[in-house]
Structures are given as C-alpha cells and as structure tokens.
Amino acid sequence: MPTWKKILIGFSLIAFFGAAAGYYLYNKKPADVRRLQPDLSVTANFLILAFNSDEAAANLKYLDKVIAVKGIIADIKIDSSTGQASVILDSGDPLSAVTCSFYNDEIGAVQKLSKGTEVVIKGKCTGKLMDVVLNNCSIIQ
Amino acid sequence: MIIAVVFFLLQPSFAQKRYFTKTGTVSFRAGTAVEDIDGLNKSATCVFDASSGDIQFAILIKGFEFKSALMMEHFNENYMESDKFSKSIFKGKIINLDKINFLKDGTYPVKVKGILEIHGVKKEVETNGQFKVLGETVIAIAEFEIVLEDYAIAVPSLVKDKISKTARIKVNCSNSILK
Numbered sequence: 001m002p003t004w005k006k007i008l009i010g011f012s013l014i015a016f017f018g019a020a021a022g023y024y025l026y027n028k029k030p031a032d033v034r035r036l037q038p039d040l041s042v043t044a045n046f047l048i049l050a051f052n053s054d055e056a057a058a059n060l061k062y063l064d065k066v067i068a069v070k071g072i073i074a075d076i077k078i079d080s081s082t083g084q085a086s087v088i089l090d091s092g093d094p095l096s097a098v099t100c101s102f103y104n105d106e107i108g109a110v111q112k113l114s115k116g117t118e119v120v121i122k123g124k125c126t127g128k129l130m131d132v133v134l135n136n137c138s139i140i141q
Numbered sequence: 142m143i144i145a146v147v148f149f150l151l152q153p154s155f156a157q158k159r160y161f162t163k164t165g166t167v168s169f170r171a172g173t174a175v176e177d178i179d180g181l182n183k184s185a186t187c188v189f190d191a192s193s194g195d196i197q198f199a200i201l202i203k204g205f206e207f208k209s210a211l212m213m214e215h216f217n218e219n220y221m222e223s224d225k226f227s228k229s230i231f232k233g234k235i236i237n238l239d240k241i242n243f244l245k246d247g248t249y250p251v252k253v254k255g256i257l258e259i260h261g262v263k264k265e266v267e268t269n270g271q272f273k274v275l276g277e278t279v280i281a282i283a284e285f286e287i288v289l290e291d292y293a294i295a296v297p298s299l300v301k302d303k304i305s306k307t308a309r310i311k312v313n314c315s316n317s318i319l320k
Contacts, residue, residue, distance in 0.1 A: 030210040059227075064203065077164050079315070084183055086164040099163050101183045101204075126184075126203040127227050131163055133184045133201055 033136035034103070036066045038122050044071030044098045048091035051128045062125040062132075068140060069098055070120045076113055085110040087121065088131070096130060100137040109139050158191040158243060158318060160279050165314030167200050171289070176303040178212060180205035187281055187314035191243045194235040196253060196281075198312065201228055220294050226261045233266075241272055248273045251281075259292040270312070283312040 040062065042050075047069060050058040071089030074097055078085045083104035088097045100121045102110055113119060120141035123134030165185035172178035182204045189196035202223035207213040217223040233255015235241070241249040254267040270283030286307045289296060296304045 026209070026211055028210045029208060030206070030213055082166070084164070084166065086183070088163065097163075099184055101164070127201040129163075129184070129186050129199050129201055129228065133204055135184070135204055135206065 030136075033066055033122065033124050034138045038068035039065040041068040041070070041120075044069050044089040044091040045093075047098060047132055048093050048096045051132050052093065052096065055128060059127065063127055064125065066122060066124055067134070068120055068122045069100070069134065070118065070141075071098060072118050073113055073115050076110060076115060078107060078110060080107075083107055087113065087119070087137070089119075089121070096128070096132070098134065099131040100134045102137045106138050113139070159188065160191065160316035161188045161319045162186065162314050162316045165198070165281075165312070165316075167198070167310065167312050169205075169308045169310045171305045171308040173303060173305050178304060180207055180213075180216065182206070185312070185314060187316055188319075189235065189279075189281070189316065191238075191241075194238040196231075196233055196235055196255070198231040198314070199228055200230075202226065220289075220296075221260055226259075228258075229260075230258045231266075232256050236267075241274075243274055243279065246274050246276065251283075253283075257287075259287065260294050262292040264291055277318040279316045281312065281314045281316060283310075285310055 047062070047067075050061070069089060071091065073087055074090040075088040076086075077088070085102040085107045087100045087102070087110060089100065091097050100123055119139060121134065121137050122140045123137035126133050126135050163186050164183060165187045166181065166183050167185045168179065168181045170179050182200050183206070184204050185198060185200045187196075187198050202221050203217060205213070205216065207216065233253050235251055236254050237250070237252045241251065249272045251270045251272050252267070253270065255265070256263050257266045266285075268283060268285040270281060273280040273282065286309050288307050290306065296306070
C-alpha cells in the first residue's frame, strides 16, 4: 500500500476514535453516586459543627465530595407526583440540619423510613444554605 | 444572607404567619433548537411572611442536576463560576398581599418585586406568580425569564447556537406554616 494511503487510513482511524471519544464524553451522564464509595464518613452533628464554625474550611473539605452522614431522621418529605424525596437529619443545632435530596427512583426506600430512627445516608455535598445540602442521596444503612 | 433568613425566622410572631420550605424546586431551560439545556434544583429554600409580605428564595448553584456530566461541569465552572458564587438569592416583597386570603383555599395571582442575585450580580426584578393555598400549605409557583448577559454570564460565540441568550426559570415551592 502506498505511504499516502497508510497515512490517510491512520488519520481516519484517529479522527474516528477522536469523534467516538468526544461523543461518549459529550453524552456521559453524571456519575451514579450510589456506585461510588464515600470519600468521608461523618455524623450530622459533626458536619453542621464544621460548617458553622468555619464555612470556608468546611467547603474545602466537604464540597463536591461523596459523604456518608449518620443521623437521626427529623423529617421525611415525599412528593409522589414528582418523585421527589428528601430526608432532614437532626444535627443538634435547631437552626441548621442536614437536608438529603434523593434520586427519584429511591422514593420506595425513603417511604420505608420513619422519623426518630438513626440512618446513614450517602450523597454529594453541594454546600450550606440554612442546612447542609446533600444531592443524589441513597440509604446505606 | 443566611443570618438575615435566620433572623427573619426568629422574629417574635404574634398574629404573624410565616411559611417555609427547604425542599422547593427551581428549574431552568437555556437551550435552543439545537440542544436541550435543563437544570433542576430540588433543595431551594423559600420563606415568606403572610403579614408583612416579605419573601425570600435561596438556592445552591452546585445543587442543580443535569442529564449530562459535561453540561454540569460547564455550568458550574465556566458559566456560573459556582466556586466563586455559590448561591443565588431573591429578596423581595409580595406587592399585592391584600389580594391573597391565606385562610381560604384557592389559587391567587401574586406579584413580587425585589432584588435577584445571580452570579454575584444583583438586579431589581418584578414578576408574577401564583400562590395555591391548601390549608396550612402554600405552594408558590412562578415562571420568568432572565437575560444571561444581565448577570454577567458570558456565552462564548462558539456555542451561541446551542445556548440561548435567555434562561426560562420555573419555581415551585410547597411551603408549610412555621409553627
């Protein structure tokens, strides 16, 4: 095969794989947090204490990380029409709790929980408004 | 701002009725015919006072969920710079408070006016919405548009046919009476 043809085929293959990789990355969904190991494990009390005492330091440590939080369930909110389920964990601080927002298909698991029981929830920390908010949550204990 | 919300909630209440949620939804669409761009935030806080008409919304920018990982990354890192500007806040007043009867179930048109802060930029806005009163729950619903440029959100010319110049924002917060 003449050299120029080899080069052309070489280029075409690179271009094809480049495009395929690009297409894959472009359409890739965000990682399923349920499949990820938590980076850190804390109690709800400890998490709120960390954010209340030094929010900047707490953000560095917890923001965007997958964390497992253990706490007592203060409230459960389920909206069957939208599939939205959230659990609020008590933190010992009356003004700040840990709000855990679940994947839509975890609603069945959330429905089995009851207030006042201890639970461990895994999710991605998105920061603190009044509460420290975890997204993409699932129950691990 | 958090101090303001906390202070607001700690005000002594006599005949005052305050409504609140931590799990409200705020979604936006900024796509075009070429591409869908949709983000959903399920942990908006909303608090309003039925006597004074004061109303506030707050969301964490990193709380928006997307179908595509790349879209979420670009949204946070390039457009919203969420490491620098982690929250978006609306602080305002219900200006037609007298038209809403919180004691009678029904759907009431609402007009709010206040300051909307996105990407570190504050702008005065006025918009219409609805309050659906169902016993001790008030669902706050609104839909409005923002011009991305107004909030210093830059869209590179390379993607200008994929990303709209405006974003359509929908708010749906189910607020309960704060006892």
